[in-house]
Amino acid sequence: MSDDSALPPATNFIREIINDDLRAGRHGKRVVTRFPPEPNGYPHLGHAKSICLNFGIAQDYADVADTRCHLRFDDTNPETESEEYVSAIKEAVQWLGYDWDAHCYHAADYFEQFYDVAVKLVKQGDAYVDSQTEEEIRENRGTVNEPGVPSPYRDRSVEENLDLLQRMREGAFDDGKHVLRAKIDMASPHMIMRDPLLLRIKHAHHYRRGDDWCLYPMYDFAHPLEDAIEDITHSLCTLEFDNNRRVYDWLLERCLPEEEHESRPHQYEFSRLNVGYTVMSKRKLLQLVERGDVAGWDDPRLPTLAGLRRRGVPPAAIRAFCEDVGVTRTESRVQISRFEHAIRDTLNTTAPRVMAVINPLKVVLTNYSADDTEWMELPSWPHDIDNEGSRRVPFSRTLYIERNDFQEDPEDGFRRLAPGRAVRLRNSYVITCERVVRNDDGTVKELHCTYDPATKGNVASTDSPTPQGVIHWVDAQAGLPFEARLYDRLFSVPAPDGGDEDFKTHLNPDSLQVHEGIVEPSILDAPSDQRYQFERVGYFWQDPEDSSRKALVFNQIVPLRDRWADDDDTVDLEAERKAKEEAKRKQRERSIAAQRDPAEQLSEAERAVYEQYHRELGLTRDGAALLAGDEPLRTFFQDALSHYDAPQAIANWIVNELQAARKDQSLTALPFDARQFADLVRLVDTEVITNRAARDIFGRMMAEGGDPAAIVEDEGLHQIDDTDALREAAQQVVNENSDEATRFRNGEQQLMGFFMGQIMRATNGSADPQEAQAALRKVLSEG
RNA sequence: UGCCCCGUGGCUCAAUUGGCAGAGCAUCUGGUUCUGGUCCAGAGGGUUGAUGGUUCGAGUCCAUCCGGGGCAGCCA
Numbered sequence: 001m002s003d004d005s006a007l008p009p010a011t012n013f014i015r016e017i018i019n020d021d022l023r024a025g026r027h028g029k030r031v032v033t034r035f036p037p038e039p040n041g042y043p044h045l046g047h048a049k050s051i052c053l054n055f056g057i058a059q060d061y062a063d064v065a066d067t068r069c070h071l072r073f074d075d076t077n078p079e080t081e082s083e084e085y086v087s088a089i090k091e092a093v094q095w096l097g098y099d100w101d102a103h104c105y106h107a108a109d110y111f112e113q114f115y116d117v118a119v120k121l122v123k124q125g126d127a128y129v130d131s132q133t134e135e136e137i138r139e140n141r142g143t144v145n146e147p148g149v150p151s152p153y154r155d156r157s158v159e160e161n162l163d164l165l166q167r168m169r170e171g172a173f174d175d176g177k178h179v180l181r182a183k184i185d186m187a188s189p190h191m192i193m194r195d196p197l198l199l200r201i202k203h204a205h206h207y208r209r210g211d212d213w214c215l216y217p218m219y220d221f222a223h224p225l226e227d228a229i230e231d232i233t234h235s236l237c238t239l240e241f242d243n244n245r246r247v248y249d250w251l252l253e254r255c256l257p258e259e260e261h262e263s264r265p266h267q268y269e270f271s272r273l274n275v276g277y278t279v280m281s282k283r284k285l286l287q288l289v290e291r292g293d294v295a296g297w298d299d300p301r302l303p304t305l306a307g308l309r310r311r312g313v314p315p316a317a318i319r320a321f322c323e324d325v326g327v328t329r330t331e332s333r334v335q336i337s338r339f340e341h342a343i344r345d346t347l348n349t350t351a352p353r354v355m356a357v358i359n360p361l362k363v364v365l366t367n368y369s370a371d372d373t374e375w376m377e378l379p380s381w382p383h384d385i386d387n388e389g390s391r392r393v394p395f396s397r398t399l400y401i402e403r404n405d406f407q408e409d410p411e412d413g414f415r416r417l418a419p420g421r422a423v424r425l426r427n428s429y430v431i432t433c434e435r436v437v438r439n440d441d442g443t444v445k446e447l448h449c450t451y452d453p454a455t456k457g458n459v460a461s462t463d464s465p466t467p468q469g470v471i472h473w474v475d476a477q478a479g480l481p482f483e484a485r486l487y488d489r490l491f492s493v494p495a496p497d498g499g500d501e502d503f504k505t506h507l508n509p510d511s512l513q514v515h516e517g518i519v520e521p522s523i524l525d526a527p528s529d530q531r532y533q534f535e536r537v538g539y540f541w542q543d544p545e546d547s548s549r550k551a552l553v554f555n556q557i558v559p560l561r562d563r564w565a566d567d568d569d570t571v572d573l574e575a576e577r578k579a580k581e582e583a584k585r586k587q588r589e590r591s592i593a594a595q596r597d598p599a600e601q602l603s604e605a606e607r608a609v610y611e612q613y614h615r616e617l618g619l620t621r622d623g624a625a626l627l628a629g630d631e632p633l634r635t636f637f638q639d640a641l642s643h644y645d646a647p648q649a650i651a652n653w654i655v656n657e658l659q660a661a662r663k664d665q666s667l668t669a670l671p672f673d674a675r676q677f678a679d680l681v682r683l684v685d686t687e688v689i690t691n692r693a694a695r696d697i698f699g700r701m702m703a704e705g706g707d708p709a710a711i712v713e714d715e716g717l718h719q720i721d722d723t724d725a726l727r728e729a730a731q732q733v734v735n736e737n738s739d740e741a742t743r744f745r746n747g748e749q750q751l752m753g754f755f756m757g758q759i760m761r762a763t764n765g766s767a768d769p770q771e772a773q774a775a776l777r778k779v780l781s782e783g
Numbered sequence: 784u785g786c787c788c789c790g791u792g793g794c795u796c797a798a799u800u801g802g803c804a805g806a807g808c809a810u811c812u813g814g815u816u817c818u819g820g821u822c823c824a825g826a827g828g829g830u831u832g833a834u835g836g837u838u839c840g841a842g843u844c845c846a847u848c849c850g851g852g853g854c855a856g857c858c859a
Binding site: 012036037038040074076077079080134137138141142143144145146147148175176179188189190191192194197199200201202216218219220222223239240241242243244245246269271276324325326328329330331332333334335337338341344348349353382383384385413415416424425426427428457467469470471472533535536537538560561562563564565572573574575576577580583584586587588589590591592593594595596598620621622623625626652653655656657659660690691692695740743748750751752753754755756757758760761768769770772773 | 784785786789790792793795796801802803808811817818820822827832836837838839840844845847848849850851852853856857858
């Protein structure tokens with residue numbers, strides 16, 4: 001047993017399961033996970049979620065359990081896989097900051113073992129060689145509405161199966177001639193269980209095996225075996241494999257020796273990651289790459305990890321993002337603002353500030369000496385970030401500022417440069433715009449300004465008015481020209497793959513914008529992979545492929561948040577709320593309209609019983625219909641009635657408790673009989689015990705049987721309705737929760753539930769609810 | 784139409800396993816700031832998909848319905 005307090009917090013349902021397993025001592029204190037990609041494409045943000053989940057668990061549980069996380073290439077299909085993808089995946093995992101140590105495996109290395117299991121299954125009569133054609137197999141599988149029909153080869157002898165299987169392995173047959181199938185149930189309502197294929201013949205070149213093997217396993221065969229071979233404890237995958245779990249369990253139960261059963265791997269599914277305004281499927285990403293919509297797998301607009309990396313997104317931001325979105329079973333689409341937030345959040349404290357202009361507008365300081373250049377020592381960090389550092393920045397007569405930091409006819413609220421207005425140049429002087437110089441076509445060519453020498457640094461100026469705005473600038477002579485690549489969302493709609501149209505019709509034509517900018521020269525002093533904040537613009541770094549000291553190229557990692565920018569794509573929250581409300585209303589109408597008469601499905605005879613239950617015994621319609629339509633339940637009901645004649649109470653207990661608790665267990669298999677059940681109901685009904693205590697007792701009866709009255713004596717669960725005792729208990733509860741009591745007295749009536757919970761806990765669920773509430777009210781009103 | 788999974792503020796998740804419906808992001812306001820960034824304070828925003836039932840008490844249990852998704856590859 002582990003020390004409970006030592007377990008990492010159960011931040012999601014999977015970690016909750018792991019904590020339970022650890023507490024229960026399952027798997028011998030081991031937690032072994034795996035990241036099992038097929039090397040047939042570049043890993044993307046969705047894979048990052050899985051990587052962080054699996055490797056994160058191994059990391060976080062290392063102190064309380066024997067943990068590891070395997071990197072396993074699920075390379076079972078020779079036609080789509082290649083070494084290129086293997087190395088891309090390895091790089092991505094390492095880049096994200098994870099390490100598989102010695103545990104890098106390939107499914108292709110297990111083929112012989114898979115074959116041995118196939119032989120075992122055949123010998124057990126759990127698998128057979130099917131020689132139908134592909135079409136025949138498909139047709140005979142049936143549909144979701146019709147059962148399948150068994151293959152004519154289904155009952156081949158073990159010897160014949162073994163012989164065929166061996167020759168399949170030896171390469172005696174062409175592709176598709178035979179397959180190995182599990183022998184399960186061709187009529188199963190679960191399509192996956194209609195004799196799933198296990199092995200197929202492919203005479204193809206495998207990037208790892210070469211041409212020495214031709215019997216390739218299907219996913220359903222390979223995956224559970226891979227997990228078992230590697231001693232995985234928790235096999236985590238995405239939701240679409242939910243159905244496959246049936247085969248997974250079926251197979252392991254048949255393949256594992258009895259003593260290994262307890263610690264066999266279990267599969268748990270979580271929902272895959274979707275992000276707004278992008279696509280996250282290898283197939284779709286491949287299309288974009290092949291069509292040339294993007295420049296390659298590492299195009300910075302792509303959600304591939306290679307693309308994100310090239311764009312400059314720090315791996316820590318991706319980890320934080322994955323942490324942030326959590327792990328659940330509900331399908332969802334995350335807003336990109338969440339991702340951007342994670343990026344800004346990590347860069348804010350790690351990216352030193354420099355100044356760069358993306359859209360230059362020339363400014364001439366008419367009262368500044370033409371020959372002078374002053375070098376200013378400027379801090380690399382703002383006052384609120386606790387980092388040290390500075391850089392030298394040149395300042396002279398001609399500068400560049402951002403074109404949109406000037407408006408000839410300033411709109412309301414505009415705090416920057418305009419004719420006649422002054423503005424603070426970040427970390428230097430206040431300047432005033434004196435004259436606008438135009439091109440022939442009337443557009444603004446440059447600005448003539450004056451600067452106030454008295455405003456340098458933190459010195460307050462005497463004659464210049466205090467400007468409202470601060471803008472960034474770069475010296476025109478010493479500034480370095482560079483290519484700025486600004487990236488916008490790849491698609492123009494939130495869910496490009498959602499509609500009926502081809503997702504590519506939603507490509508955003510402006511997803512890449514290239515500008516000619518100017519950056520301060522200090523960036524040449526740092527390594528070329530330094531990430532910066534270009535003040536007031538965004539986070540940037542040099543493109544690792546295309547940038548050089550001679551020809552600088554900066555990628556915008558993410559822009560700064562800008563509350564001033566008129567964001568035309570902000571959503572109308574009010575409208576969304578209205579739409580949702582409307583949708584809810586419609587749904588309610590539909591839901592109510594489709595409500596059926598509970599007796600509708602009943603047979604003639606059952607309906608008579610239903611009528612009697614409903615009218616004579618006073619059962620609810622639903623309860624009456626349920627009992628009338630279920631033979632064993634009805635018998636149990638009648639039986640119980642003969643011991644305690646309280647039809648409504650008995651029926652309620654059967655419908656709401658018994659039925660739920662027994663699941664598909666047969667009623668005769670229960671550890672108690674109808675008489676004891678009736679006794680329990682009588683105890684509640686006659687107020688010997690509370691409803692709540694009765695539920696606890698029922699739970700015990702379900703687990704180990706027993707006589708309810710005896711359990712009551714055993715546990716001392718008699719209902720407490722003694723006024724003085726309850727009064728005392730109420731007083732104590734109120735004393736222990738004086739804050740809540742004050743709030744209650746101030747009108748927060750809903751806190752009664754809280755107090756009831758406390759008093760119930762204190763009395764082991766035995767306090768008479770009415771009396772307890774009365775006592776509480778009394779005590780609370782007296783305070 | 785068979786079976787399976789999923790519905791909690793605009794978005795993503797919580798809710799001590801039946802006991803005060805909360806947090807972060809987004810939005811809006813105010814404060815700080817030589818970045819319209821960051822940070823701080825505050826506000827708005829919910830019939831927990833719906834209806835009925837059990838219970839002193841239901842987001843949580845039961846029934847029915849509605850909506851979304853998955854399964855009929857020799858893909859994974």
